[in-house]
Amino acid sequence: MKKLHFDYSMRIDYEEMVSTCSFTIKCIPQKNNRQVPDNVHIDICPPTKYCLGLDGLNNPQIYGKNGYPHDYFTYRITGDVVVGLSLYDDLAEPGLAMIFNHPHGLNIPGENIKKYYDSLDVDGIDDPYQKAMRIMYRFHDDYEYMTNSTNIYTTAEEAFSQGHGVCQDFAHIFIALMHLAGIPARYVTGLIVGEGASHAWVEVLSDGKWYGLDPTNNKPVFDEHIKLGVGRDANDCMINRGIMHGGGLQTQTINVLVEEIDERKMEND
Amino acid sequence: MDRLKLLEHTDTVNELLARYGVKFGIYKNNTFHEQLFPFDAIPRVIEADEFDYLEKGLKQRVVALNMFLKDIYSKKQIVKDGVIPEDFIFASSGYMVECEGVTPIKDVYSHISGIDLVKGKDGTWYILEDNLRVPSGASYPMIARDLCRRSSPGTFSDLKIEDNRNYAQLLRRTMDNVNVGGHSVILTPGRYNAAYFEHSYLAEKTGAHLVNGSELTVEDDKLYFITANGEKERVGVVYRRISDEYLDPMNFNPESLIGIPHIYDVFRKGNVALMNAPGNGVADDKGIYYFVPKMIKYYLGEDAILNNAPTYLPFYEDDYKYVIENFDNLVLKDVAEAGGYGVVFGNKMTKQEKADFLELLKAEPRRFIAQEVIDFQDLDIVDNGIQVPRKADLRAFVLMADEPLVWKSGLTRFSRNPDSFIVNSSQGGGFKDTWVLSR
Numbered sequence: 001m002k003k004l005h006f007d008y009s010m011r012i013d014y015e016e017m018v019s020t021c022s023f024t025i026k027c028i029p030q031k032n033n034r035q036v037p038d039n040v041h042i043d044i045c046p047p048t049k050y051c052l053g054l055d056g057l058n059n060p061q062i063y064g065k066n067g068y069p070h071d072y073f074t075y076r077i078t079g080d081v082v083v084g085l086s087l088y089d090d091l092a093e094p095g096l097a098m099i100f101n102h103p104h105g106l107n108i109p110g111e112n113i114k115k116y117y118d119s120l121d122v123d124g125i126d127d128p129y130q131k132a133m134r135i136m137y138r139f140h141d142d143y144e145y146m147t148n149s150t151n152i153y154t155t156a157e158e159a160f161s162q163g164h165g166v167c168q169d170f171a172h173i174f175i176a177l178m179h180l181a182g183i184p185a186r187y188v189t190g191l192i193v194g195e196g197a198s199h200a201w202v203e204v205l206s207d208g209k210w211y212g213l214d215p216t217n218n219k220p221v222f223d224e225h226i227k228l229g230v231g232r233d234a235n236d237c238m239i240n241r242g243i244m245h246g247g248g249l250q251t252q253t254i255n256v257l258v259e260e261i262d263e264r265k266m267e268n269d
Numbered sequence: 270m271d272r273l274k275l276l277e278h279t280d281t282v283n284e285l286l287a288r289y290g291v292k293f294g295i296y297k298n299n300t301f302h303e304q305l306f307p308f309d310a311i312p313r314v315i316e317a318d319e320f321d322y323l324e325k326g327l328k329q330r331v332v333a334l335n336m337f338l339k340d341i342y343s344k345k346q347i348v349k350d351g352v353i354p355e356d357f358i359f360a361s362s363g364y365m366v367e368c369e370g371v372t373p374i375k376d377v378y379s380h381i382s383g384i385d386l387v388k389g390k391d392g393t394w395y396i397l398e399d400n401l402r403v404p405s406g407a408s409y410p411m412i413a414r415d416l417c418r419r420s421s422p423g424t425f426s427d428l429k430i431e432d433n434r435n436y437a438q439l440l441r442r443t444m445d446n447v448n449v450g451g452h453s454v455i456l457t458p459g460r461y462n463a464a465y466f467e468h469s470y471l472a473e474k475t476g477a478h479l480v481n482g483s484e485l486t487v488e489d490d491k492l493y494f495i496t497a498n499g500e501k502e503r504v505g506v507v508y509r510r511i512s513d514e515y516l517d518p519m520n521f522n523p524e525s526l527i528g529i530p531h532i533y534d535v536f537r538k539g540n541v542a543l544m545n546a547p548g549n550g551v552a553d554d555k556g557i558y559y560f561v562p563k564m565i566k567y568y569l570g571e572d573a574i575l576n577n578a579p580t581y582l583p584f585y586e587d588d589y590k591y592v593i594e595n596f597d598n599l600v601l602k603d604v605a606e607a608g609g610y611g612v613v614f615g616n617k618m619t620k621q622e623k624a625d626f627l628e629l630l631k632a633e634p635r636r637f638i639a640q641e642v643i644d645f646q647d648l649d650i651v652d653n654g655i656q657v658p659r660k661a662d663l664r665a666f667v668l669m670a671d672e673p674l675v676w677k678s679g680l681t682r683f684s685r686n687p688d689s690f691i692v693n694s695s696q697g698g699g700f701k702d703t704w705v706l707s708r
Contacts, residue, residue, distance in 0.1 A: 022530035024519050051489065051490050051534070053534060053538065054370075056365075056366050056367040056368060056369035056370060058370070063534055065488070065530065095343075095344055095345040098348060099359055099366060102355070102356065102359045102360040103360070104359075236366060241523065243518050243523065
């Protein structure tokens with residue numbers, strides 16, 4: 001069990017004025033069996049009224065519209081999350097589990113992924129979690145991480161065929177492999193200890209529970225990850241979504257910091 | 270005799286329809302063509318008893334389809350109980366995950382259902398397909414009746430025919446039933462939509478505002494109509510004639526320019542009614558069609574009153590074998606296509622086409638359904654002054670207000686091509702009025 005502090009900020013600078021912008025942000029950690037968030041603060045600038053709600057997959061979302069001319073948009077979400085309270089995140093509601101049992105969108109396997117799956121020879125393993133772990137170890141060895149080698153539209157099959165990708169691609173390919181193995185699997189967006197960007201991993205259904213596996217880092221999810229949202233693929237749970245009128249060229253900057261809070265040190269201060 | 274009188278006025282009525290702008294727009298090779306929707310003056314006539322039977326069957330079907338939609342987007346009991354395989358729901362392009370857990374006002378999903386039927390040569394009616402998204406076509410028989418009454422008033426005083434001009438009242442009652450407080454609006458994608466005439470006609474007849482996306486705005490989880498002088502007035506119900514994908518760029522297709530950002534979030538919170546509710550595509554898919562009689566049994570404990578056309582699902586091994594063995598007698602339909610596209614007749618394929626198709630069927634059995642070709646009753650039309658028989662279907666309209674209502678009329682579409690079974694207006698067909706006789 002660890003207590004993590006997170007700080008997520010996003011800034012867009014526009015070359016020209018934006019007259020109206022609509023946004024939806026899915027960047028709020030929710031309580032589950034593995035994590036308990038606390039002290040979550042949301043700051044949007046220029047100050048904009050927003051609404052809170054849950055999307056179809058129960059991901060928390062903040063959404064709103066800024067109808068005043070502006071040339072930048074920024075928000076920052078901070079908070080503390082106790083993680084590692086359990087090995088699994090949620091109990092699976094049987095109805096919802098069905099949704100994650102079928103190829104969809106960016107995770108649809110093609111010939112190359114199917115061939116690769118057949119080469120794994122894992123049919124003898126009955127327990128879904130053990131099977132998923134075995135596939136993860138193999139896949140991690142056979143696939144390379146490479147920054148900026150794909151984009152948000154890259155499908156699992158495309159990313160697999162080129163032999164390298166980023167965490168989103170690791171997750172999509174892994175979901176495709178899980179479906180081929182007959183294991184319901186879902187895409188997870190979240191944050192991981194360190195500095196940089198958001199992260200993505202996978203949850204697999206085993207014994208009625210959703211277990212997190214991080215194929216990019218080759219390990220189960222336990223006390224270094226903060227979960228933000230789930231979906232069938234990345235498009236279901238994009239952290240930032242927006243449309244605007246005007247703006248011209250835009251520059252987006254995202255900063256993420258997640259660090260462990262040392263409780264004793266805090267007491268001494 | 271009276272019908273003959275009406276025939277003499279065919280040209281007058283068609284001229285009036287043209288003047289009123291009763292047109293159908295279609296996109297072909299990426300350009301927009303507007304064509305007249307040819308009206309044939311010989312009506313389809315349905316006796317009172319026969320329509321009573323249709324009415325009972327249609328209500329039953331639409332009630333079950335609504336229960337199915339509610340079930341799929343909440344408990345999914347029908348799937349858990351093994352009545353419908355998961356693949357037909359969650360791998361279907363009509364299933365929308367965004368609609369999970371969202372309950373429309375008064376649990377109504379399909380406020381307006383367009384159910385297509387044909388009558389076999391033996392007099393049996395068969396359901397061809399259900400249209401639960403934005404079925405169009407009611408305005409055509411409405412205005413045609415109106416014009417026929419003007420050109421041949423005697424016909425309608427001598428015969429006892431149910432007045433079909435009440436469709437607007439039925440529609441208004443349906444809108445009022447779910448209005449959460451505020452304006453009633455009809456949302457159109459605009460002038461270049463295939464059914465723009467219908468949008469403006471129904472707005473005029475129901476007294477609802479005809480609006481486009483830029484006239485609506487979301488603020489604080491509520492939907493507002495922006496008046497001509499810039500004031501914002503609350504909207505309680507939207508009869509939207511924009512497909513799900515384009516309705517809300519923040520929840521569905523982000524490229525949509527005709528939608529209203531966050532309108533689905535307002536709907537999700539119960540602060541506006543959307544007619545029809547998004548997500549209905551999961552219930553009017555051609556694959557799901559096969560299961561509708563099972564659905565009726567499952568939810569209502571009744572046998573289906575109206576028959577489906579005999580249908581096979583190659584997804585099931587037995588059906589797959591049947592399809593291979595009886596290929597030349599069957600019509601094959603791609604479940605993802607609509608409007609008469611993706612429909613092929615086994616006996617009309619060349620050897621090569623057949624071989625290619627069988628390969629595709631083997632690779633993607635879920636993608637197709639196969640049906641026996643129904644020998645349906647021809648209806649007479651007047652073609653260059655001569656009466657000739659042509660294939661025709663009937664689109665019946667079922668409205669879900671405080672109770673299910675069946676409009677005592679319908680859109681009868683016919684094929685102008687003597688060899689064609691495809692009656693869709695997007696493929697050049699014409700239409701007739703549908704007379705339901707009263708007692």
